[in-house]
Amino acid sequence: MNKANPHLDCQFCEARFKSVFCDLNKEEVTELSTHKACTIYKKGQDIFKQDSYPHGIYCINAGKVKLFQLAENGREQIVRLAKPGDLLGYxxxxxxxxxxxxxEAIVETSVCFIPKNLFFKFVETNNAITLQVMKLLSNDLKNAEHKITDLAQKPVKERMAEAILFMKEVYGFENDNATLNVVLTREEIANIAGTATETAIRILADLKNDGVLEFTGKKIKISKMNKLVHVANILD
DNA sequence: TATCGCTTTGATCTGATACG
DNA sequence: CGTATCAGATCAAAGCGATA
Structure with a gap:
């Protein structure tokens, strides 16, 4: 199933420098390196499941991950998209x-598992990490509040535009500086915006007709960024 | 070539708001 | 009040591309 990947040393990990562990001293990095367990997840595989108990945290080394909640009606609401350096389950x-x-991994993804005890030890002894984690938490809270307001107040077209911008914020562009560096299904995009797949498809078609977006297969290119931002009706 | 999963489209239903 | 309107959801069916 999942290949263990023992060769990744935290000392040289690019993702670590973008994570809460960027401020670890040398001994701590060694400790992290010896206690973490790195695993490769294939596209579509779960890293952890809703309603199960955590035994540690996960740090993405490479790849892309979506976090979603399963609602009563069976629909998924995507609550977060994660990239290398991001922490999951904290x-x-x-x-x-x-x-x-x-x-769930949306492409092949390499993830490092950090046991609960070690994570708590860092949080208790390293102020820099504590502060970083607090920043993460407050940022998550801010995003969650924003999402609530959006879903309750904004029409679907604005939420769809925002969903596209959100994908861009997290994963950025390809070399052409316009094509989203991530491929999601229409259903997944709908699940970010909190709407039905059919509605999402119709709105994407509208945005294409308006010359805002272009599609090549499942790839999405933002041809008119300013117009997309305008459609999203972002107030700040 | 048969099949599967995803995408698209049209038709219809529903709940909220506006309006006579 | 009753009802007209609108946004969006739901349902059904067809299209389409990848893959076994």
Missing amino acids: RAILGGEKYTSTA
Whole structure:
């Protein structure tokens, strides 16, 4: 199933420098390196599941991950997209709770598991990490609040435009500086915007007709960024 | 070539708001 | 109040491309 990947040394890990572990000293990096366990997940594989208990946290080394909650009606709501350097599952660990969402690889993804004890040790002894984690938490909270307001107040077209911009924020562009560096299904995009797949498809077609977006297969190119931002009706 | 999963499209239903 | 309108969801069916 999942290939273990023992050769990744935290000392040289590019992703670590973008993570909460960027401020570790040399001994701590060594400790992290010896206790973490790196695993490769194939596209579509779950890293952890909603309602299960956490035993540690996950740090993405390479790849892309979506986090979603399963609603009563069976629909998924994507609550977060994650990239290399991002931490997964830390809120559940800190709160001593079950996972409130499922994490699934959207492409082949390499993830390092850091045991609970080690994570808590870092948080207790390293102020820089504590501060970083607090920043993460407050950022998550801000995003969650923003999402609530969006879903409650904004029409679908604005949410769809925002969903596209969100994908761009997290994963950026390809070399042409316009094509999103991520491929999601229409259903997944709908699940970011919180709408039905059919509605998402119709709105994407509208945005194409308006000359805002272009499609090549499942790839999305933003041809008129200013117009897309305008459609998204972002107030700040 | 048969099949599967995803995408698209049209038709219809529903709930919220506006309006006479 | 009753009802007209609108946004969006739901349902059904067809299209389409990758893959076994």
